[in-house]
Amino acid sequence: MNNRLYGNLIFELSKEGRQGYTLPKNTYSHKTDELPWALRRGQEARLPECDELTVIRHYTNLSHDNFGVNDGFYPLGSCTMKYNPVIDEEIAALEAFTALHPLQPADTCQHALGLYYALQQSLSELTGMKEFTLNPCAGAHGELTGLMVIRAYHESRRDTARTKVVIPDSAHGTNPASAAVCGLEVVEVKSGPDGLVDVADLARLISEQGPSIAAMMMTNPNTLGIFEHDIPEITRMVHECGGLMYYDGANLNPMLGVCRPGDMGFDVMHVNLHKTFSTPHGGGGPGSGPVGVRQGLESFLPTPRVVCTGGTYSVETGQYEQTLGSVGAFFGNFGVMVRAYAYILSLGRENVKMVGPLATLNANYVKESLRDVYELPIGGLCKHEFVFDGLKDKSTGVTTMDVAKRLLDYGYHAPTIYFPLLFHESLMIEPTENESRDTLDAFIQVMRNIAEEAKAEPDKVKAAPLTTPIGRVDDVLAARQPVVTYKQMQPQA
């Protein structure tokens, strides 16, 4: 529970002249007036002034308002908020990993280069791709890198007319955004009533625009959590027209240990280590979006690369003629890779095969247990996640937003809402494989309670959350008149 005093903004707790530190005596002769004008501050920085205990209480209180996987069930669809085991953190905290410098000589960090190399190989084995780069720092960064590989491939063949990327209408917004950033044009392919890519619409697109299609981007299972069973036909059609297939690894979790994008005919893909391989995410990262390619596309992958020659690892940058070059600083977010590799090794070859099936079982269990009170627009088996279109009984006026807010009162993180855009009241639930039946049953009961409350006390549900430190946020006002800095809160002088 947030303490009222220390829950104030750190600026509000500031008292002029208070401090929680002493600087060592300045033994340097340089003075600020030796700095060029352009580098000098025009006015005081207005930093908060607080004693150490106030700072500690302030941030400890703030942390109590937070909610993570370690606090409770977090069924945030499309995000795979799976538990990050403690052993991953223990390994990542080893000094051998935390005290590395990115420019230290290769012979002093063989263990780190070896881990990078071994993780690449594990990902190749799990996905059926020939080779990986681990350098991209996030999923979207991976998408961009993958599309750059595809572009470089077409350009290497002087096939420069291929400027379009086919993306299903159910796709996550990141896909078209990545295509646009890569200078490619987005062409949308429709979904059928079953939620799957409409193969006839794809055939029409290809017959009209085939020679200009660079790639098709897909997730499988798709954003609705449904397996695209026409995938062999789709990859055949796209390959025949000269395009490449890109696999967005956002939904790799249910496939883990069961089937592989490489075997489905995908040419380029990215993996979200921070989703599928348990490393923590949320709050903007750090993430990691390794990119894998099938045989024949390795030469385009970015540098630097880790190479193994006779059991010795080295860093190579110079000798690749077709490489994209660097896509970021050094090797990306190495700490995330350590956690992901620890996760893979601690599961082992046998247990990793249980990840996909258990994630799928949990999602179907929740879906089937709630479909009599929540609207299920597309029935049948789902994979790791599924989408409800709000409450079944719409007469109460209780919306998906209200249900999500009410869940907070019961101590649950809300599912993803109003995405995908295919439905008006989307409520997207992804339990992940880690949750016990007890947890799922308790969540199901709460969701049923809320459905009952929606009928009996709709105003209460519409006013939720009632027990959280901050009540219902006015998101319209926040979007129209955002106040994002403390300075903006100050009365205008």
Place this chain on the structure above:
Amino acid sequence: MAKVIEGLRYSESHEYVRVEGNYGYVGITDYAQHALGNVVYVDMPEVDDEVTAGEEFGAVESVKAASDLISPVSGTVVEVNEALEDEPDLVNKDAFENWIIKVELSDASELDNLMDATAYSAYVEKL
């Protein structure tokens, strides 16, 4: 139930055009504003920009989503509804009254490709 007005022409992507002489007032339908929820920003083209039927000319952002605006007609933008810059929620108040752009039509025959009120009502009904 979403409001549909007689005499306007409608697109499948839920834009309407109200034709007056050689000009068309383009906006989003009542169904669209309702589906989007509270509109927080309307991204509009500038006067003298060219728009093409079937192609994007701007975007509407709501608390739920950002959606492209697809022009139902081709032509030159002669006026944008500047009131929406400060009060984007006018679209929620009355989507048909608060058009987004006024276009000088370059090809009036394109209007035949759009739905009339009866066809659009039936189209919305099925969604």
